[in-house]
Amino acid sequence: MPELREHPDRPVRLLGFWRSSENQELPNPADLVDPAWDEAERLSVADYLEHGQVAGYWMGSSRCRLCSRSNGSRDFTDGYYLWPEGLAHYVLDHGVRLPAEFIDHIELRREVLDELERDVAWWRENAARVEQDRVADVCGFDTEPACLGTTDTLASGKHRSH
């Protein structure tokens, strides 16, 4: 089974941020366009990019450097890399190619997630605890679960003391 985390101590790597007047060192997306990039791979990479966790918001949305469309105002991350929400658009609609190391990383992450050991007992046990707490909260600790009313009664919070 592949390692769950590659380089866990490494800071998150930024990608898909482009040259601007404030940062001339960054790449220009036009220089990375590869019209020959395999479409299936592009779709797969774009799908991954669209499903990161939100890592932050920018004031106002950014514009695509290649077609000027409004292109998102959030940053996404998978815990290893961090990219602007609009990066999927560059990949999908303009064929802006991303580094091979990142493509390999996506493949590895998918393998890891697919092979995760799954623990179903935790959910069963903790859901049962939620249920018990709910009974105690609604009815008081000394009453039997039979005191529970209908779902409507619960939702209205009639028996809640707080």
Ligand SMILES: [Zn+2]
């Ligand atoms: Zn565009």
